[in-house]
Amino acid sequence: MLRAGSALAAVGAGTALLGAPATGCSSGGGEADSAVRPAPARDKAAAPKPFATARHAPAPRRFAGQPAQVTHGPRTRPQVALTFHGQGDPATAKALLAEAEKAGAKVTVLAVGRWLDEHPDMARRILDGGHDLGNHTHHHLDINAMSEADAYAEITGCAHRLRRLTGSIGTWFRPSRTQTATPLVERLARRAGYPHVLSYDVDSLDFTSPGAPAVTRKLAAEIRAGSVVSLHFGYADTVAALPAVLQELERRGLRAVTTTELLT
Secondary structure, X not given: OOOOOOOHHHHOOOOOEOOEOOOOEOOOOOEOOOOOOOOOOOOOOOOOOOOOOOOOOOOOOOOOOOOOEEOEOOOOOOEEEEEEEEOOOHHHXXXXXXXXXXXXXXXXXXXXXXXXXXXXXXXXXXXXXXXXXXXXXXXXXXXXXXXXXXXXXXXXXXXXXXXXXXXXXXXXXOOOOOOOOOHHHHHHHHHHOOOOEEOOOEEOXXXXXXXXXXXXXXXXXXXXXXXXEEEEOOOHHHHHHHHHHHHHHHHHOOEEOOHHHHHO
16 A cells, blocks of 8 residues: 655655746646746757667557547546646656556656756656656647647647657647647647647646645546546645555556556
8 A cells, every 4th residue: 555645755845846836737728827928939949968768758659539639548447547747846756756656557748848858867767667758848838829830839849859858759749738729739739740639537636736635535536437637747735645546546446557558
């Protein structure tokens, strides 16, 4: 059995996202930080240096019978996908991954490109744990509100970082600051090489920092077989809640797997 909160002490209760206000994606399409700064059509920041990984990220794949936007997997198998928006303090991210691995769980991480620029070693850490690694845009802005050129640059900017670091553009694309992508963003994701947009059917609301018990209660009330759950790196509440969430899944006979495994 897992000890709830065992990783919380490792990261501290005051963890912040990249030194900025917390941001997350709400089930209603809103954000904890609603300010949107214009994104350049092309990011000319220095590219991260490539490095060898013990595992290379698999390329995106098309899943027969799945829609362009995936919100959940089959309801007939005892599996769920815990998906994490990848940014924030890497110490918190590593604590979350360690808690998941201790319980034999695999997760899906949708990384922000600028986060990968600042913490390129996290790509290797995620893949070496056997987890899925995907694309959550480059600057984490409101992609549905962008022009076609800027939205495409947001997708490909992160994809280029992933390819340099892992040899692949990653397994999934999730739009930033929204639960679902517009038809335009769907098309742009396909053009960039992602057959599916990854949405979710359960929102933990962990980015609102409601406290670990509230996160656990919400997930326990809504998760069922096939669920895709939205969670975030960078929040101490999430670290503290994860052991209890995994215990609840075990109690119900559900297993946390990568999104790729959920749909295979």
